[in-house]
Amino acid sequence: MTRRPSWPLDPVRLRPARRLLDVFVSSALLLLLAPLLVLLALLVGATSGRPVLFRQTRIGAGGREFALYKFRSMRKDCTGPGVTGGSDARVTRIGRVLRRLSLDELPQLWNVLRGDMTLVGPRPEVPDLARRYPAERQWIFRHRPGLTGPCQLRSRQYAAQLDGRPDPEEYYLRVLVPQRVLRDAEFLRHATLRTVLTYLVRTIVYVLRAARPRGGGS
Template sequence: MAPVPLTVPRRALDIVVALALLVLLSPLLLFLTVLVRTTSGRPTVFRQQRMGEGAREFTLYKFRTMRPDATGPGLTSGSDPRVTGTGRLLRRFALDELPQLFNVLRGDMTLVGPRPEPAELARRFPPEYQWMFRHRPGLTGPCQLHSRSHAALLNGMPDPEEYYLSVMVPRRAAMNAELLAHITLTTVVRYLARTLWYLLSAAWDRSGGSSGRPGGDATRRTEEGRSLCVRS
């Protein structure tokens, strides 16, 4: 699948913003590393193969938010029992996503774009929506800003993956198409500002936010089997 490369200005912005945030947030990253390890053990960081630009797979990094022995569907609902107490807090404020700044810096991801889908699930996408995998996935974007409501839709679904593929993927494709048709540096900056507001709004969201997100870090294998750290 032919990739759609980023423009030079967008790639430059990715590098500058990712580097700046990694430096500024380094104390928080260290604190979260200790928090996850203290409250739920090792591994601290979870990794998963996601579908990247040009349908090339890459390893996505996140703080682990599920039990080490968790198994189940490849999607995470808003009330998923596999999520730990600490994991719910991290997910509510999207703090588990911070390690993806390394993915942005490496060029696996960009700041704003389609949500990176788990590779196993992406291969099952209907053909008419495979075009999304020509583009570099984003740390944030229109789908990511609907993560709480999208995760809630999966609650109680007997087959969440089938529902996601048949109902939610067309909706996400429409949002991504609108974004990609008009994306500029101004669009990127605007989405970063909207993302900050979205994260801050979780502080007074009485529903408790989302404990999970479609396409989250659950797979049919255990999380620790794909983590960055060796289980001790």
């Protein structure tokens, strides 16, 4: 029988240069994007009601829990699996736009500034799913989760694979988690400032491409 790792795990400390980058970028973006954040809050409130922010417990560095913040993109008081497919009926109309453009993630800049998260790293996981990861994959929770990263830039692809699955959580844990951890491991082996900056640029491109009008043609 495979031995489960003990929780909390031994956290991997973030290098000082990366922490300085986190503080500088997150604080600068929170100031620059303040009008957009207010506008999005008003938009969510007007179309979906309160609460505007979605607060959820996630796993941080060393397996310790923290409160993650997002703009609410799902209907209130809805239940369902802990993973979200690309065509999940729980997502509101405005929520689909926010998710497609990654605007729902902007409040996580506050998590980065606080030190719960870093700019680039593994995707933050919910405790129930984290503890159901295969034992050999749980080492990923030693690391600080990221606002963006190799898996976050494939979030729409992963979500689409969950559509139509009779048990989305089982598929996620059995098929997608090994793929995600492998990609995160590759990044973490080369998590230099240059690599982090490269992922930040790739994230900007990812969002801009999502903002382009769909369909069309001559």
